[in-house]
Amino acid sequence: MRRFFYDISNNISDERGLLHPQLSTLPIGANVELTESITHHWCRVLRANIGDQGILFDGFGGEYQVQLQTISKKHATVTLLAHINTDRSTSMFTKIGLVMSRGERMDYAIQKSTELGVTAIQLLSSHHGEVNLKPAQVEKKLAHWQQVAIAACEQCGLNRPPLIIAPVSINDWLQGSATHSSDSQMDVSPPTVSPIVTTLSQDPYYQILQQPADLRMQLSVPAAGQPAIPKSLPELLKQQSPYIELLIGPEGGLSVDECQQAANVGFEPWQIGSRILRTETAPVVALATLQALSH
Structure with a gap:
């Protein structure tokens, strides 16, 4: 049907x-x-x-x-x-901080991340990023990308669309992460989303996005001597409903300062294999790997 x-x-x-x-x-x-x-x-x-x-x-x-x-x-x-009464959501909550890319690559990343059960995608701009939206463009692009996610839900059977959150600079997002993690009792503003899902975003299901993540990982370029995955990941995935944040940079990668800032607020490097993944491929591989490791 x-x-x-x-x-x-x-x-x-x-x-x-x-x-x-x-x-x-x-x-x-x-x-x-x-x-x-x-x-x-x-x-x-x-x-x-x-x-x-x-x-x-x-x-x-x-x-x-x-x-x-x-x-x-x-x-x-x-x-x-x-x-x-069916819920096809995954057993874990995942939020991706995704540096925006151009055209169909961004649509692909959102579509496939939705099919793989992502809970939310925080849109980011960065030093090496290709896309920096003007204020007048934000509402239209946000509505488009939210509709991409909704269309993917209609196709794959997911009943809870991921929230596509309005873009901020990676520096501002990481600074907010630092403040959030240092005081879990503080009031956190609800995410800025398209009007399509404003009411939906207030549903209790999405309130975990207001809390500090159980683990933060930055998908990184393979480097000698660097652990493949954070040591805590296997045990975390045994929990009933873990909440994981992922940071995925642009084609040109994150700058040295951005990587250091991410490390300072608790993002641990995660290498998936020995190859460098494209920015639209990385979310798909990361989410699929997390699901495979959790079973």
């Missing part, structure tokens, strides 16, 4: 001002007004008909089997048939 993310951002569906509640607030058998994007894709592009069934998920847990009831020129409604 076709799967669609049911966007409740701004709680408004269309020009008629119809509200989009969380699916979990509605009883089975209730009729739901589809968002404009779902209506267009399912009913116009895919040419669905009344009586066809599909899956909706809003990111708050589980998914709903639905059946099309009405279709008009711009609008459609479905009936909630059943709630499927």
Whole structure:
């Protein structure tokens, strides 16, 4: 069955001002007004008909089997048939600090990281990075990359989209990490995300992102005499729900100062094999390796 993310951002569906509640607030058998994007894709592009069934998920847990009831020129409604209480999230929480790259390489990194269960991606700019967004570009790019993640969820079956967090400089992010880790009792501002997931980001599932990570690792260029993985990683992966932060630099690598700053706030080097990975490949290999080591 076709799967669609049911966007409740701004709680408004269309020009008629119809509200989009969380699916979990509605009883089975209730009729739901589809968002404009779902209506267009399912009913116009895919040419669905009344009586066809599909899956909706809003990111708050589980998914709903639905059946099309009405279709008009711009609008459609479905009936909630059943709630499927399934969560395909991985057993660990992972946040990637990812220096932005250009075009399809960035889309690929986000798409595949989503399929591999990443919890959040913090967008970064760095000294050797290719991309430095102007303030006017941030909202549009953030919405695009969040949609890339959501589309990957629709395809792979993940019911909780990763949060794509607005870009900051790597220096500012690492300084914030230092402050956060030195005082775990301090108030931490919620992440700046696209309006698509602003409400969703407040769900308890994502609150672990406000806490210090159990382990921080920087994917590093292979170097002689450097340990392949942090000594604490194998034991950490035996825990029920470990929280791991990864730092991945740009094609040109992090500068010496950035590497030192990362080390100063607890990022340990992690070498995956003897080859140098591209910036869009590194998240995929890192997340897949963590999952393999945890089983």
